[in-house]
Amino acid sequence: MIETPGLLLTILAFVLVIGPLVFVHEMGHYLAGRWCGVKAEVFSIGFGREVFGVTDKRGTRWKFSWLPLGGYVKFAGDLNAASQTDPAWLALPAADRAQTFPAKPLWQRAIIIAAGPLVNFLLAILILMGFALLYGDVRTPPVVREVVPSSAAAKAGLQPGDRITALGGRGVGTFDDVSRYVKIRANERVQIDFDRAGTAQRRDVVIGTQAQVDRFGNTYEFGLLGIAPERPVLVEVGLLDAPVVALRQTRDIVVTMVETLGQVISRRRSVKELGGPLRIAKISGEQISIGPEAFVFLIALVSINLGFINLLPIPMLDGGHLFFYAIEAIGRRPVNPAVQEWAYRGGLMALLVFMMFVTFNDLGAFGLWKNLAGLIG
Incomplete structure (x- = not known):
């Protein structure tokens, strides 16, 4: 007999997997930025319009946005959520400029960017350590x-x-x-x-x-x-x-x-x-219905996936930033802003196309296209 976890349990499981992992990832960036003396202006779980949020005493806006498929930390000196440099950072007063992301030395910027994926790996390692001990x-x-x-x-x-x-x-x-x-x-x-x-x-x-x-x-x-x-x-x-x-x-x-x-x-x-968010949601619902051990192990696997994917040298991802920093380290100067702009646009387009493709795959795995073909036939 085929078992199904149900829509509500599937949604809940997906939120319990993706939400904490995105938070942990972005918290890695945030804490590394704090350690390097960079002011965080926005800490967002999700993209798009804000649903609700609160501003702390340091001026950081902590918020949830309507598209909960990721998140970002926008540091002072960033133009947008993709951490492109805002040219206006150079015009800030010296004290404020010192707290911006672009003002920091290359090694500190690299640490801040790498901290997100590394924290995902660290979380997975801690979970696997727990399984090994138990x-x-x-x-x-x-x-x-x-x-x-x-x-x-x-x-x-x-x-x-x-x-x-x-x-x-x-x-x-x-x-x-x-x-x-x-x-x-x-x-x-x-x-x-x-x-x-x-x-x-x-x-x-x-x-x-x-x-x-x-x-x-x-x-x-x-x-x-x-x-x-x-x-x-x-x-x-x-x-x-x-x-x-x-x-x-x-x-x-x-x-x-x-x-x-x-x-x-x-x-x-x-x-x-290749699967996307819909398939992750489906698997999340299935694993949580099996038991807590299976669900926690899935969290470790997804955390490793999140860390790995973000280290790929694709603009818009953390690995893309680290790739530009590697070029900067070798050439002793930042990559031309116009080149970065086009690279980010291309990276964004590639990510959107990929998301559409894996969503198409997910719907096919759920039997949607076969069912539609049957209705048409």
Whole structure:
């Protein structure tokens, strides 16, 4: 039976995921700006017209805006929410000018911009640390216990007792490393290195494909090697080991994201897999209905995604600003304002087109286009 979390629970879950993560991201910018002595004029959750807000004693306007799909901190000296420099900052009195964002040295501006994504990563690491402390760390060795007949592993000649040492030239330490590598490489030919009774061997294998339908009716296709591991090994994690485990898991998630994005760009993976806010909302509702652990883990994943995406060198995003700062550091002077202006316009257009595209994908994933085609037909 297919379960659905319901519209109200889905909306609530989406707000509980996106709202705090946007706040944490922008708070990273805000606190770094405070540390560097920059005045924040606006701290906004959402874009567009203000719904409600309050001004604190430092003159910062804290507000909620009607489009809650992001946020921004507008510092003194910024022309707009995209942190483009306002030429008028040079005409301010010396005391006021010293509190503007453009007046700060390059390294401080870079810290302020990078603080948002870094805080998202930090939040995810803290969540993963908590999971490690509560549930331990699975370190099942990459040893084959059983080979599924007619599977990719069987065709490659793997046998029970083989210890997998590398996939595609990448070393593996646990069975989770094997699973993570294989899942995103359905139908790909990869090289598998393994140890059999002390002898190193190497084979080529074409990873199989398996479709799975979850309790909500979502269908997923993933790569399958066709082996079963030894009994899972769960290691208790102490306070000193928890950050190491969390950092490793965060690294693994980022690597998987980068590789998956590369597969989309190289057309080895369909662009239909790209999702946007609607799909995040759907998944949020599903995960919160499963339980608090699944929902909190989703928050960690989305936080890592938010941090990663914002570090991409695209104008309008934090990574775009850092890219311009890198050019400034190399050339010893800021990028021409006109060039920045056109870059920001192009970045904004690209982001709008991308949002329209992923929304189109989301609606397709929900079956809207099939239903419309059925009505028309």
